[in-house]
Amino acid sequence: MRTVVQGGLVIDTAPEVTVREVDVLIEDGRIAAVGPGLAAEGAEVIDATDRIVLPGFVDTHRHLWQTALRGIAVDGDLGMYFERVLGGPGTRYRPEDVAVGNLVGALECLDGGITTVQDYSHVQGSAEHADAAVDALERSGIRAVFGFGPTPLGGGAVDGAGLRRLLGRTSDRIGFAVAAIGPAYVPLxxxxxxxxxxxxxxxxxxxxxSSSELAPTPIAMLRDAGMTRANTLYVHGNNLPDAELKLIAESGASVSVTPLVEARLGLGTAVAGRLRAAGVPISLGIDTVASAAGDMFSVMREVLALGHDTFTAAEVLQQATLNGAQALGLPVGSLAIGNEADLMLLRASDLNLAGGLHDPVATVVTSAHPGNVETVLVGGSPVKQNGRLLTTPPLADLSASAAYLHARND
Known part of the structure; x- marks a missing residue:
């Protein structure tokens, strides 16, 4: 199958951020060519006139199952989050609650141009819970890395048998990761x-x-135990000393920062600038809609504001796309030939984007929002067209789940 995205203003992210008036050719779900006047014979044409075309966002840390708990952990710290989210309703999730939370959460991602998500799922009460989560991801059409792990409240190891069972599933768009509790919270x-x-x-x-009483220098602990790995994605790290950040850089690993949630839950001062100084690759995550907005545009604005003169708008856009792809080891996040054709089209003529074409990158990072996202493709297939998702979100089911969870929490 061939598709040509024609006549748009294309922002690419690799090897550097560029803006060009070119077409994008997609063949069999992958980027086949990017250039002016690409032949469209025999191809489906997507008219991108007055549109900004760019790679889909990559959210490298999100707890999708918490969608029905939106907003309940905004006015408090991490302890309150543990109480209101992981404790209470988090202990009462049924498989159907996980299913609808993951599905609506994944559709929220797609609606806002997030085409890949790392779903850190620590609500594994049973095999049925895990199946419900992965089934929902597949139904949504999103690309995902499903992080399978236990709740921090239990303090245990990852269930190896449960994870091996999940690996028996086959999916073109769903991969898996070990979502460990980690050295800050459990014994070595x-x-x-x-x-x-x-x-x-x-x-x-x-x-x-994080640095904790149990592990004041957790990265040094991992290094000394021979357990630093390049294929490790650390999350947060706000209170880690600079020496710890340098050890992450030396190991080749990366860090997902979730600035909105880190600020709301009081996890420490913004860490992205220190990570950059230490040479650590940075990607961006939403974390939880229980405490913050669920779209990547909000996160990019937060990073740009907190970074002051540390990051340019182009660098922040790379953090939300290319860097996330590299952190997850996936061929997405840019329009490089051979990459999966995960991309979005924004209406450049919308009121909040009007007048911004002299610097489209800065305009997208500072002014765009999910309502500007008109079309989203994952693997070349549309999941959102003409401003509407192709899968109808089961909002009534989510409301019923939220009512059940909140009633049991009162």
Whole structure:
């Protein structure tokens, strides 16, 4: 199947951010060519006139199952989040609650141009819970890396048998990761078991990281135990000393920063600037809609504001696209030939974007929002057209789930 996205203003992100008036040719779900006047014979044509075309966003840290708990953990710190989200309703999730939370959350991602999400799922009460989560991801049409792990409230290791069972599933768009609790929160013996499981299965590790009473220097602990890995995605790290950040850089690993949630939950001062100074690759995540907005445009604006003169708008856009793809090891995040054709079209003529074509990159980063996203493709296939998702979000089911969870929490 051939598709040509024709006549748009194209922003690409690799090897550097560029803006050109070119076409994008898609063949069999992948980028085949980018250039002016591409032949459209026999291809479906997407008219991108007055549109900005760019790669889909990559959200490298999100708890999709928490969609029905939107806004309940805004006015408090991390302890309140544990109480209101992981405790209480988090302990009562049924498989159907996980299913609708993941589906609506994934559709919210797609609606706002997030085409890939790392879903850190620590609500695994049973095999049925895990199946419900992955089934929902597949139904949504999103590309995802499903992080399978236990709740931090339990303090245990990742269920190896449960993860092996999930790996028996086949999907073109869903990959898997070990979502470990990590050295800041569990004993080293548990950490060793999780890292050994990841090594055995050949999977990446995703882990929240911080300096804690249990592990004041968790990266040094991992290094000394021979457990630093390039295929590790650390999350947050706001209170880590600079020496710890340098160890992450030396290991070849990367960090997902979630600035909106980190600020709301009081996880520490913004860390992106220190990560850059230490040489650590940075990607962006939403984290949880229980505490913050669920769109990448909001996160980009936060990074740009907190970074002051540290980051340019182009660098922030790369963090939301190319860097996320590299952190997850996926061929997305740019329009490089051979990459998966995950992209979005924004209406450049919308009121909040009007007059911004002298610097389209800065305009997208500072002014765009999900309502500007007209079309979204994942693997060359449309998931949103003419401003509407092709899969109808089951909002009544989400409302019923939220009512059940909140009633049990009162």
């Amino acid at each position: 013996e548990t950490v060793r078991a999780d890292w050994a499981l990841a090594d055995e299965l050949g999977l990446p590790i995703v882990v929240h990281i």
